[in-house]
Amino acid sequence: MRKTALAxxxxxxxxxxxxxxxxxxxxxxxxxxxxxxxxxxxxxxAASKHIGPRYTQHNPVAADGPEGLKAFLGFLREKxxxxxxEIKRVFADGDYVILHVxxxxxxxxxxxxxxxxxxxENGKVVEHWDVIQPIPEKAANSNGMF
Numbered sequence: 128m129r130k131t132a133l134a135x136x137x138x139x140x141x142x143x144x145x146x147x148x149x150x151x152x153x154x155x156x157x158x159x160x161x162x163x164x165x166x167x168x169x170x171x172x173a174a175s176k177h178i179g180p181r182y183t184q185h186n187p188v189a190a191d192g193p194e195g196l197k198a199f200l201g202f203l204r205e206k207x208x209x210x211x212x213e214i215k216r217v218f219a220d221g222d223y224v225i226l227h228v229x230x231x232x233x234x235x236x237x238x239x240x241x242x243x244x245x246x247x248e249n250g251k252v253v254e255h256w257d258v259i260q261p262i263p264e265k266a267a268n269s270n271g272m273f
Contacts (some may be wrong), residue, residue: 151219158224158245159217161252166212166230169204171197179251186257207232212241215273222247229273230259237262240272 157177165174175193184191190198203210216227224245231238239261246254262272 151221153250154222154224154247155217155219157247157250158226158252159214161245162212162214162226162228162243165196165200166203166210169200169208171200174200177252179248179253181253183254185255209234227273229262237264 161174161177164170164177168174174196178193178196182191182193182196184195189195210230210232212228212230214226214228216225218225218227224247226241226243226245228241228243229238230241239259241260242258244256245252260272266272
C-alpha cells in the first residue's frame, strides 16, 4: 500500500511541471493576441473575446472596465491611427503575463518603453497595470532600453 501511494505522488509531481508550463504558454498566447487585437489593430470587438467577467484597470489615467478599454481604443484610432507597439519580451508567472513593449504613437518618433502587466483568471484577462517611460533623445549609457 505504501509503495503505491508513493508512486502516485512521484508520477503527479513529474506531470505537474509540464502542465504548468503549458498553462503559462497558453496565458502568454492569450495576452499577446489580446494586445495585438486591442493596441495594434485597435479592434475592441476582437480583443473583447479575451476579457473576463471584469476588467480592472490600474492605470490612474485610464477608465475602468471593458467600456474604458473600448473608449481608449477609440481614442487611439482617432488621434493615433498609425500607432504601433512592438512586443519585445513576454514573461509569465502563474496567472500574470508581463509584456516589455516599444510603443510608437507617431511614425518616426522615439516612442516609449512600456511594461504591461496582465492578470488572467480562467484564461481571460481581468486586470491590467502599466509603467510607461518615454525614450529620451540621449541616454546616459549605451545599453538601450530593449
